[in-house]
Amino acid sequence: MKGQTWRFVITGLLVVLAVVGFWNTFRLWTMSSDDKARMDEIKPGSVAELERKAMRLGLDLQGGIHVVLRVKMEEIEPSARVDAVERAIQVIRNRVDFTGVTEPIIQKQGDDRIIVDLPGYTDAERAEELIGQTAQLQFKLMETQDNANLLLAKIDSIIVASRQAEKAASESGEATSPKTDETPADTSQKDDILAELLGSDSLGAEGIEDVEDNPFTQYLEQFLRSSKSGSPWPGYMVAAKDKKMLEKMLAMPEIQRVIPSDVQLAWSTRSEIANAQEVHRLYILKNKVQFLGKYLENIRMSRGQFQEPTVDFRLTGQAASAFARLTGSNIDKPLAIVIDEKVESAPIINSKIRNDGQITMGQGATLDDAKNLEIVLKSGALPAPVEIIEKNVVGPTMGSDSIRKGLTASIIGFFSVVLVMLIFYRISGLIADIGMFFNIFFLMAAMSVMGVTLTMPGIAGIILTVGMSVDSNVLILERIREELRTGKTVRASIDAGYDRALVTIIDSHVTTLITAGALFLFGSGPIKGFAVALFWGVVISLYTAVIITKAIYDTRKGYKTLSI
Amino acid sequence: MLRIIGDTNINFIGLRYKAFIISGLVIIIGLVAFIMILMGKGNMGLDFVGGTMVQGNFEQPVSIADLRDAVAAGGFPEASIQELHRHNVPNFYIIRVKEITASDMKAADRIVEIVKEHFPQNAFTKDSEHTIGPAVGDSLRKSARWAILISVLGMLVYLWFRFDLRSGVAATVATIHDVLFVLGMFWIMDKEISLLVVTSLLTLAGYSLTDKVVVFDRIREKLKKFKLKAEYVGAINKSINEVLSRTLMTGLTVLLVILIMLIFGGEVLYDFSLALFVGIVVGTYSSIFVACMMLVEWEARSPRRAK
Numbered sequence: 058m059k060g061q062t063w064r065f066v067i068t069g070l071l072v073v074l075a076v077v078g079f080w081n082t083f084r085l086w087t088m089s090s091d092d093k094a095r096m097d098e099i100k101p102g103s104v105a106e107l108e109r110k111a112m113r114l115g116l117d118l119q120g121g122i123h124v125v126l127r128v129k130m131e132e133i134e135p136s137a138r139v140d141a142v143e144r145a146i147q148v149i150r151n152r153v154d155f156t157g158v159t160e161p162i163i164q165k166q167g168d169d170r171i172i173v174d175l176p177g178y179t180d181a182e183r184a185e186e187l188i189g190q191t192a193q194l195q196f197k198l199m200e201t202q203d204n205a206n207l208l209l210a211k212i213d214s215i216i217v218a219s220r221q222a223e224k225a226a227s228e229s230g231e232a233t234s235p236k237t238d239e240t241p242a243d244t245s246q247k248d249d250i251l252a253e254l255l256g257s258d259s260l261g262a263e264g265i266e267d268v269e270d271n272p273f274t275q276y277l278e279q280f281l282r283s284s285k286s287g288s289p290w291p292g293y294m295v296a297a298k299d300k301k302m303l304e305k306m307l308a309m310p311e312i313q314r315v316i317p318s319d320v321q322l323a324w325s326t327r328s329e330i331a332n333a334q335e336v337h338r339l340y341i342l343k344n345k346v347q348f349l350g351k352y353l354e355n356i357r358m359s360r361g362q363f364q365e366p367t368v369d370f371r372l373t374g375q376a377a378s379a380f381a382r383l384t385g386s387n388i389d390k391p392l393a394i395v396i397d398e399k400v401e402s403a404p405i406i407n408s409k410i411r412n413d414g415q416i417t418m419g420q421g422a423t424l425d426d427a428k429n430l431e432i433v434l435k436s437g438a439l440p441a442p443v444e445i446i447e448k449n450v451v452g453p454t455m456g457s458d459s460i461r462k463g464l465t466a467s468i469i470g471f472f473s474v475v476l477v478m479l480i481f482y483r484i485s486g487l488i489a490d491i492g493m494f495f496n497i498f499f500l501m502a503a504m505s506v507m508g509v510t511l512t513m514p515g516i517a518g519i520i521l522t523v524g525m526s527v528d529s530n531v532l533i534l535e536r537i538r539e540e541l542r543t544g545k546t547v548r549a550s551i552d553a554g555y556d557r558a559l560v561t562i563i564d565s566h567v568t569t570l571i572t573a574g575a576l577f578l579f580g581s582g583p584i585k586g587f588a589v590a591l592f593w594g595v596v597i598s599l600y601t602a603v604i605i606t607k608a609i610y611d612t613r614k615g616y617k618t619l620s621i
Numbered sequence: 622m623l624r625i626i627g628d629t630n631i632n633f634i635g636l637r638y639k640a641f642i643i644s645g646l647v648i649i650i651g652l653v654a655f656i657m658i659l660m661g662k663g664n665m666g667l668d669f670v671g672g673t674m675v676q677g678n679f680e681q682p683v684s685i686a687d688l689r690d691a692v693a694a695g696g697f698p699e700a701s702i703q704e705l706h707r708h709n710v711p712n713f714y715i716i717r718v719k720e721i722t723a724s725d726m727k728a729a730d731r732i733v734e735i736v737k738e739h740f741p742q743n744a745f746t747k748d749s750e751h752t753i754g755p756a757v758g759d760s761l762r763k764s765a766r767w768a769i770l771i772s773v774l775g776m777l778v779y780l781w782f783r784f785d786l787r788s789g790v791a792a793t794v795a796t797i798h799d800v801l802f803v804l805g806m807f808w809i810m811d812k813e814i815s816l817l818v819v820t821s822l823l824t825l826a827g828y829s830l831t832d833k834v835v836v837f838d839r840i841r842e843k844l845k846k847f848k849l850k851a852e853y854v855g856a857i858n859k860s861i862n863e864v865l866s867r868t869l870m871t872g873l874t875v876l877l878v879i880l881i882m883l884i885f886g887g888e889v890l891y892d893f894s895l896a897l898f899v900g901i902v903v904g905t906y907s908s909i910f911v912a913c914m915m916l917v918e919w920e921a922r923s924p925r926r927a928k
Contacts, residue, residue, distance in 0.1 A: 117889070455748050469881050478874075521897075524877075524878035525831075527875075568776055575823060
């Protein structure tokens with residue numbers, strides 16, 4: 058009888074703990090959206106507070122963005138690799154904090170990967186920009202127009218020469234034997250590029266000789282001129298449809314060779330609309346970095362004199378004097394603002410700038426773009442470039458649909474098992490059902506308290522727990538029936554049934570725990586949710602299916618009959 | 622007392638040769654599927670090979686063939702299309718493209734553009750996307766292999782420790798038999814082996830083993846009373862008969878729960894539930910006809926008990 062008291066005390070204590078643990082989750086889940094609105098009105102932020110305390114829902118249920126990044130270690134110095142991932146995580150965390158996403162998850166995975174989970178955030182494009190940008194801000198001067206013209210002329214002549222060579226080769230090839238292709242591999246590769254270039258040329262092969270003495274520059278349109286002197290600077294507009302072709306030309310090894318190492322050709326950050334046409338800009342810059350973004354302070358988004366978006370900054374100390382020197386000696390020249398090797402804009406320096414600078418956003422930039430720039434500049438540059446290797450965006454529809462279906466399946470599953478047990482085992486079945494109820498209840502509470510994230514597979518894990526927790530009771534009840542058939546008294550049969558079934562129950566639990574453990578080790582997000590639910594469901598069922606149900610039987614001492 | 626099945630005395634042992642033929646076939650088909658999958662010829666899910674999946678809805682219904690043609694014309698000839706029924710938004714479709722290259726992480730955006738361009742009168746709204754680069758698939762395949770290895774070894778060692786080597790081997794072989802059956806079925810039906818399906822195969826292995834342990838426990842209990850070889854076989858047959866009602870009862874309740882997941886759980890859990898459902902039916906069969914019969918055969922070939 059003493060054991061009996063203890064069982065009730067411990068179970069009672071567990072129930073109290075579970076109620077406390079599950080209370081916030083229960084409140085949140087049973088609230089209508091009206092209730093939530095009212096609650097937030099009375100005390101702002103209280104709903105978010107409640108959400109923090111309640112069971113976390115996985116991205117697959119509440120919607121959001123899951124991104125896996127790879128830090129490109131091969132692109133940085135070996136000495137910088139040691140803590141590159143940790144530093145990148147810190148930078149990304151800072152950036153994410155600015156978005157106001159509650160409870161983001163940013164963690165290292167493996168050697169060079171970073172997982173970023175943004176629950177409830179569904180603007181994939183913005184998230185990618187925010188997370189994936191290196192945000193290396195550099196200020197560069199532009200090449201002079203004369204030097205640029207020389208370079209462009211060289212590029213043109215190289216393309217003309219190689220096209221003529223190509224044409225000659227194909228003509229002679231056709232004349233002699235078109236099938237014997239004995240050109241070395243590298244030349245044939247070059248021919249491929251040329252063939253592609255020729256193919257994409259709307260004029261076709263015949264027109265080449267007449268028109269193509271400026272095959273590169275014909276696609277460029279000068280736009281950058283100083284406001285005072287009117288002198289031109291090498292900034293060009295390129296129609297969006299031609300950009301790919303120009304990029305291919307620039308990638309040709311012959312052309313790469315003639316671009317001096319102190320010159321950089323850089324595209325604009327984004328496209329814009331000019332004369333009802335989508336265009337990109339191409340700048341010819343001096344490669345030398347004149348000033349680095351890391352000295353910028355007090356960075357904030359603002360608006361310029363025409364209400365255009367800008368990002369303002371402040372400089373102090375030596376940085377201010379360096380910037381003053383740079384701007385003072387380059388008045389009436391453009392200063393290119395380069396972010397991650399792309400030119401945001403190239404405003405003309407009007408006067409010496411000492412303390413208060415402004416980053417003019419390029420044409421076509423929105424307030425959101427300026428906001429993003431503000432955030433990434435404030436958080437600092439990533440220590441190494443990153444690439445996105447997995448991206449999962451769960452929209453609101455998908456998430457809520459999963460919740461609805463998971464809930465329906467759980468409820469129907471629970472009640473049908475309850476019913477089956479009642480039909481086959483009557484009162485004894487009811488006792489098993491009570492054990493099962495406690496199993497689910499304790500499991501939910503444990504998951505809330507431990508901060509486990511509930512995912513769709515996790516719901517499946519809970520439903521399976523319902524099925525499996527019954528197994529222990531079926532084992533016990535069948536055993537009791539067998540004992541009854543041997544002619545034992547009810548009391549003795551119950552005790553023997555529990556006794557004998559226990560070994561089997563423990564054995565069968567361990568096998569499931571091994572599976573759950575293996576799944577936990579290898580699983581990614583949603584699968585981990587499943588493994589955790591299964592693991593704790595099985596552990597808890599040992600207590601609920603054996604000890605709680607036994608305690609219920611033991612409340613009565615003298616059994617004459619047993620409804621089983 | 623409502624009993625699912627009365628006292629039985631079926632001669633399961635006598636049926637073992639028929640069972641061996643059936644199970645042998647199952648194992649062969651399953652092994653073929655397994656080897657094909659290892660060689661990369663299986664229908665692996667996006668998780669493992671990389672790819673992209675776009676989910677969204679149209680204002681009006683479109684035919685799956687039209688949508689497939691449009692996406693194919695846009696440069697994704699291998700795209701597969703699925704309509705989600707009973708979704709909370711009508712005209713909801715999934716567009717799936719496998720094996721994109723590492724540099725093509727924007728494939729989902731391109732698909733959305735293609736679809737919008739092709740159906741200008743019928744607005745398409747993207748709800749979700751999942752894009753997986755090939756590198757992720759590689760590491761996932763690696764960890765899936767480890768998980769399978771760890772769980773199989775873990776179970777074998779536990780059973781060896783709790784029973785004896787022959788029980789451990791018999792139960793493990795029977796469990797692998799069940800997993801191979803489901804794998805073979807998925808392979809023949811050309812169903813995708815996704816991460817969730819692998820998960821369900823492992824879960825199934827755990828459940829199936831539980832089922833075998835229950836019978837083995839009973840056999841061990843019985844064997845304490847028997848000492849002769851002939852009695853060993855009798856003990857096994859009697860044990861199977863005795864736990865038969867439990868086997869069927871648990872099997873049916875778990876199947877009931879999984880059937881409900883199949884019907885109401887939605888497409889996310891569909892293949893997961895399907896694999897479990899079939900696996901549990903097969904697992905119940907193999908507890909008796911593979912695991913126990915292996916014990917019988919093993920005993921017939923081993924020297925006389927010392928005891």
